[in-house]
Amino acid sequence: MDNEEKYIDIADKLRKLEKVEASHNFTHNLQAKIIEFESEKRKEHSKRNEDSKGGFLKDLFGNLQYPWLVPAAGFTILIFFVFYITYQNKSVLEADNNASLKNEQQTIQSEKQIKPTEPGNSSDNQAPPVITEKKELTRDIKPQNQQNTTGNDFNNERSIPKNNMTIDKSDSKPIYKNEAALPDKKVSKELSKSDDQNNISGVESFSENQGKVSEEKSRTMANVKPETKDTNKGKKNKNDNAGSILLKMNRIDKEALERIQEEISK
Amino acid sequence: MSGKSNSDTDYKKLTDEELIKKFQNGDIDAYNEIVFRFKDKIVNFLYRYTGSREESEDIAQDTFLKIYTSKHLYREIGKFSTWLYTIAINFARTSIRKKKKYNSFSISRFGEEDExxxxxxxxxxxxxxxxxxxxxxxxxxxxxxxxxxxxxxxxxxxxxxxxxxxxxxxxxxxxxxxxxxxxxxxxxxxxxxxxxxxxxxxx
CATH class of the missing domain: 1.10.10.10 (Winged helix-like DNA-binding domain superfamily/Winged helix DNA-binding domain)
Structure with a gap:
């Protein structure tokens, strides 16, 4: 308070100073400034709108109105990219699988085409099939020929279910457990009769490149021949009977068979 | 100064804080009342501060324009007049600083401005x-x-x-x-x- 009293004169003088008032056009000028400011604001806004017409990405990131969208969009794109790669790989794998399946089917078809040439099925005197795919044929024929070495068609797996037979490894001959699974007698007779001719014709039908195949086939023929020759030596009926007896048996013993054959021959 | 207006309200009875609140809600008449109440005081303060009539009016207009554009920045924690004077004094300082830059400085003040x-x-x-x-x-x-x-x-x-x-x-x-x-x-x-x-x- 002492200071207030000390400088009371000067304080009074300052208080009594005439008050300066705003001019009459003060509010008018202020209004003009406000209008100018708003027009500038509108211009900026319109300019921003024009800029934002640039595109979807510019709308998103151009003015950075939604900065949180940047990491979100990045993450989403990444996820899509990862999924795209994984599904692409899946489709490629599926395509590969399909291709391999097709190849298998083709090989099966080619097998089917080759089957008629086999000695067992050649009883119909059909013409040998036209071989289109040599490689597949060579691949597919080998196991067939190995089977053909048995000299009979009892091992025709397609006509007989696998459950009904067991394979004696020593002779690689199929042994039928059930009679129901056995092929008809007529067929077996016909097969035995036409073995020679059909085998020969089947082997001849192959190209020269498949020499090995033909050799193997000729070997099978050699294996088969003695039996067929025996039967041809006027003992057809007896042999047939013996064969039918054998076929009726659930289990065929090789030794027994040989014995029977010897008896018959005697 | 366009915007919403409420003809039923007696703005002269309202306090400064009530007026700015109304203006924040879009009532332009409240802003007009604020300008009417403070224009002379602010111009007088700025005139005494700058020593120039034109300059004081110009700065006062800038101050009211600032209030118009930045009304949302006012928080009702202090008096409205305090906020208004703060804006005015900041504009005045900036103006004086600019003036000093362009005018040749006083030789007597050279080297001992702060003292x-x-x-x-x-x-x-x-x-x-x-x-x-x-x-x-x-x-x-x-x-x-x-x-x-x-x-x-x-x-x-x-x-x-x-x-x-x-x-x-x-x-x-x-x-x-x-x-x-x-x-x-x-x-x-x-x-x-x-x-x-x-x-x-x-x-």
Whole structure:
């Protein structure tokens, strides 16, 4: 308070100073400034709108109105990219699988085409099939020929279910457990009769490149021949009977068979 | 100044804070009332601070424009007048700084700007013995102009605008003690300057 009293004169003088008032056009000028400011604001806004017409990405990131969208969009794109790669790989794998399946089917078809040439099925005197795919044929024929070495068609797996037979490894001959699974007698007779001719014709039908195949086939023929020759030596009926007896048996013993054959021959 | 208006409201009865709240809600008449209430006070304060009529009006308009554009920045934690004076004083400082940049600086202030509280005003126009009020006010204004900025603003706010010490402390962002001491120092300087002017004129 002492200071207030000390400088009371000067304080009074300052208080009594005439008050300066705003001019009459003060509010008018202020209004003009406000209008100018708003027009500038509108211009900026319109300019921003024009800029934002640039595109979807510019709308998103151009003015950075939604900065949180940047990491979100990045993450989403990444996820899509990862999924795209994984599904692409899946489709490629599926395509590969399909291709391999097709190849298998083709090989099966080619097998089917080759089957008629086999000695067992050649009883119909059909013409040998036209071989289109040599490689597949060579691949597919080998196991067939190995089977053909048995000299009979009892091992025709397609006509007989696998459950009904067991394979004696020593002779690689199929042994039928059930009679129901056995092929008809007529067929077996016909097969035995036409073995020679059909085998020969089947082997001849192959190209020269498949020499090995033909050799193997000729070997099978050699294996088969003695039996067929025996039967041809006027003992057809007896042999047939013996064969039918054998076929009726659930289990065929090789030794027994040989014995029977010897008896018959005697 | 376009916008919403409420003809039923008696704006003159409303406090400053109520008016700015209404303006924040889009009532443009509340803004007009604020301008009407404060335009003379602000122009007077700025005139005493800058010493120029045109400049003071220009800065006052900028201050009200700032309130128009930044109304959302006001929080009802302090008085509206305090916020208004703070904006005005900031504009005034910026303007004076710009002015100083372009004008050639006073040789007497060179090198000792912070130490000296005032410059002795020139007494080109000597007052007569029968000094009338307008002439005295002119000299007082010259004396205020000669004060340093830190003393000038507190003297004007306290003795011309008649604001509280607390309010001045808030506007200037200074401690209360500093404000009081500066006011006393400013008065002392003014007294000295005015005595010097009168003495030199009497001679």
């Amino acid at each position: 000296k509280d005032y410059d002795l005003p020139s007494n080109v126009i000597a007052p007569d013995d029968d000094v009338n009020a307008s002439t005295e006010s002119y000299y007082i204004q010259r004396a205020i102009d000669a004060l340093s900025d830190k003393l000038k603003q507190v003297i004007i706010l306290r003795d011309i605008q008649e604001l509280d010490y607390d309010e001045i402390a808030t506007i200037t962002d200074l401690p209360l003690g500093t404000v009081k001491s500066r006011i006393n120092r400013g008065r002392e300087c003014l007294k000295e300057m005015l005595e010097h002017i009168y003495k030199s004129n009497k001679k």
